[in-house]
Amino acid sequence: MSTQILEDRFELEKPLSHTDFGTVYLACDRRYQHRPQCLVTAISYHQRQIRHHLEREVQVLEQLGHHPQVPTVLAYFHSDNTFYWVQEKIIGHPLSQEITRGKALSEGYVTKLLQDVLTGLIAIHAQGVVHQNLQPQHLLRQAASG
Numbered sequence: 001m002s003t004q005i006l007e008d009r010f011e012l013e014k015p016l017s018h019t020d021f022g023t024v025y026l027a028c029d030r031r032y033q034h035r036p037q038c039l040v041t042a043i044s045y046h047q048r049q050i051r052h053h054l055e056r057e058v059q060v061l062e063q064l065g066h067h068p069q070v071p072t073v074l075a076y077f078h079s080d081n082t083f084y085w086v087q088e089k090i091i092g093h094p095l096s097q098e099i100t101r102g103k104a105l106s107e108g109y110v111t112k113l114l115q116d117v118l119t120g121l122i123a124i125h126a127q128g129v130v131h132q133n134l135q136p137q138h139l140l141r142q143a144a145s146g
Contacts (some may be wrong), residue, residue, distance in 0.1 A: 069120035
């Protein structure tokens with residue numbers, strides 16, 4: 001497989017997940033010497049309205065990227081009926097790795113977890129966005145936060 005470079009900047013390294021909506025790739029940003037990793041989501045579309053809708057959604061996410069619990073949008077663009085959305089890669093693990101069936105959780109842990117999640121959701125909802133797929137495997141816990 002040949003290396004694919006998007007916008008002369010983002011080098012796709014490997015696919016991470018694939019759904020009916022699109023594919024998420026691990027990539028690196030060649031703009032910087034240390035080539036930081038990022039995530040590139042590629043979504044195919046066949047109607048112009050879908051592209052415009054995706055652009056509006058990412059523009060809202062760009063505004064939210066200034067929130068510490070929302071990944072920063074690095075870029076977005078389209079090519080050949082595919083919409084690309086690039087965001088910072090969060091170093092951490094999914095919440096689903098911490099929460100397992102039958103494992104007791106302390107009140108303090110649950111309180112802190114809910115505060116963290118709700119703070120992010122409040123910021124998202126304030127921009128008129130509803131997550132629509134809130135699950136432990138979609139919530140990343142940053143390595144530094146615990």
